[in-house]
Amino acid sequence: MSAAASAPTGGEVLLRAERLERRFGGLTAISDFSFELREGEILGLIGPNGAGKSTTFNLISGFIRPSSGRLVVMGRDVTGASAMTISRLGLVRTFQHNSLLSEMSVIDNILIGTYHHRSGHERRMEKVREVAGMTGLTDHLKAIAGNLPHGLQRMLSIAIALAAEPRILCLDEPLTGLQGAEVGAALDLFEALRTTHGLTILLVEHNMRAVMRACDRVIVLNYGRLLAEGSPEAVSRDEAVIEAYLGRGR
Ligand SMILES: Nc1ncnc2c1ncn2[C@@H]1O[C@H](COP(=O)(O)OP(=O)(O)OP(=O)(O)O)[C@@H](O)[C@H]1O
Ligand SMILES: [Mg+2]
Numbered sequence: 001m002s003a004a005a006s007a008p009t010g011g012e013v014l015l016r017a018e019r020l021e022r023r024f025g026g027l028t029a030i031s032d033f034s035f036e037l038r039e040g041e042i043l044g045l046i047g048p049n050g051a052g053k054s055t056t057f058n059l060i061s062g063f064i065r066p067s068s069g070r071l072v073v074m075g076r077d078v079t080g081a082s083a084m085t086i087s088r089l090g091l092v093r094t095f096q097h098n099s100l101l102s103e104m105s106v107i108d109n110i111l112i113g114t115y116h117h118r119s120g121h122e123r124r125m126e127k128v129r130e131v132a133g134m135t136g137l138t139d140h141l142k143a144i145a146g147n148l149p150h151g152l153q154r155m156l157s158i159a160i161a162l163a164a165e166p167r168i169l170c171l172d173e174p175l176t177g178l179q180g181a182e183v184g185a186a187l188d189l190f191e192a193l194r195t196t197h198g199l200t201i202l203l204v205e206h207n208m209r210a211v212m213r214a215c216d217r218v219i220v221l222n223y224g225r226l227l228a229e230g231s232p233e234a235v236s237r238d239e240a241v242i243e244a245y246l247g248r249g250r
Helices: 054-062 083-089 105-115 121-134 149-161 179-193 209-216 231-236 239-246
Strands: 015-022 027-038 042-046 068-073 091-093 168-172 200-204 217-222 225-230
Touching: 015 054, 027 054, 027 200, 027 225, 042 054, 042 179, 042 209, 054 068, 054 091, 054 168, 054 200, 083 091, 083 225, 105 121, 105 149, 105 168, 121 149, 121 179, 149 168, 149 179, 179 200, 179 209, 209 231, 217 231, 217 239, 225 231, 231 239
Parallel strands: 042 200, 042 217, 091 168, 168 200
Antiparallel strands: 015 027, 015 068, 217 225
């Protein structure tokens, strides 16, 4: 029997990963990994460097295929489906490392997020203005992305994802390099995305204070396997998690 991270009762299951495995040559990066993401929750995915968090994002967003296992998004079996198919179903991810077009304007970067809208330019520009407003970029629309301060570049990656109109937003270490006040503003944004815009969020983050504040539930990966699952408080007290990741005295 595999360990499966069970979701709290409540919302409909929007994403289900069943016994995912991914090998890279001789390395098994993800093994027997099952979890569910339910509508309206903010689920944290944590674990040490190299545990397989970004690989999990690559798998669920269709950037790479699982070696075995099954993925269900919005009730549809999408195992082996393309990134385009999965983003059209409403699962959109950001990248851990800078994925902006640094030489292009903020507007042009956000427009990329609207690529699969079937609407015309004016409707797409409305979306650009809307998500710029949500992410604090309204006054920077004409700036060159690479010239923005780091914090606004991180916000721009989120704006691009939001422009694709996701139902599930997967954020890969969105807080890296943010200053104190910026972290608070980003966490407020995540909560607003959930409550005001009805998004469901999967959050990979090493900032444990932020995880404790933002997440309803946390799953922990270690060497590609599910190590623990529970409330942020329960997980942060879990002996196995302390041993593998958090360390003593954190
Ligand atoms: N395309 C790839 N080819 C070969 N190995 C890979 C590839 N992608 C990831 N890996 C390996 O898979 C393992 C998991 O990497 P992953 O990037 O998913 O970790 P992570 O949990 O996101 O770590 P971090 O917290 O440092 O971002 C690592 O050993 C990594 O070297
Ligand atoms: Mg990573």
